[in-house]
Amino acid sequence: MTTTITLVQGDITHQSADAIVNAANSSLLGGGGVDGAIHRRGGPEILAECRALRASRYGRGLPTGQAVATTAGRLDARWVIHTVGPVHQGPGSDPEPLASCYRESLRVADELGARTVAFPAISTGVYRWPMDDAARIAVETVRNTPTAVDEVRFVLFDDRAYEAFARRLG
Structure with a gap:
């Protein structure tokens, strides 16, 4: 079975999917950007489960490139699948932690039995990953990761992000 990759421009918190991926910070306790929007719209149940994860398995926070x-x-x-993207460190930044966010999120989606997964453009906001490079890493990783997910939907907030991902899907 082949995973279908689709693009949508808009707000990820308005998507209907089995799983929505959150570009979380390592604290798992909410923040700005996508993370804050998901926590605000999703309500206190998400924060309560994140606090329980911090109290048990992730006392020091969720490591970069992992997903829960x-x-x-x-x-x-x-479900919300939380993943922590890397901060871009400038030219020569290692793309592997960003690719790991997508692979690990798909692994968690498979464990849950999710068939539709909505992703944001991870690490492209305050973590400063250049949009064109982030789109390349995201699309290549999803295409090359074996998964039972039927549809991966990249939900892109603005024209610039949408166009970068559209070029990569070509």
Whole structure:
């Protein structure tokens, strides 16, 4: 079975999917950008599960490139898959931690039985990963990662992100 990759321009918190991926910070306790929006719209149930994860397995926070799932609260999804993207360190930044975010999120989605997964453009906001490079890494990683997910949907907030991902899907 082949995974279908689609692009949508808009707000990821308005998507209907089995799983919505959160570009989380390592604390798992909410923040700005996509992370803050998911926590605000999803409601306190997400934060409660994130706090429980911090109290148990992730006392020092979720490591970069890893992924973990919680409820989706009030979002139109069953789960939120939280992943921590790398901060871009300038030319020569290692793309592997960013690729790992996509691979690990798909691994968690497979464990959950998710068939539709909505991803943001991980690390492209305050973590400063250049959009064209982030789109290349995201699309190549999803295409090359074996998964039972039927549809991966990249939900891109603005024209610039949408166009960068559209060029990569070509």
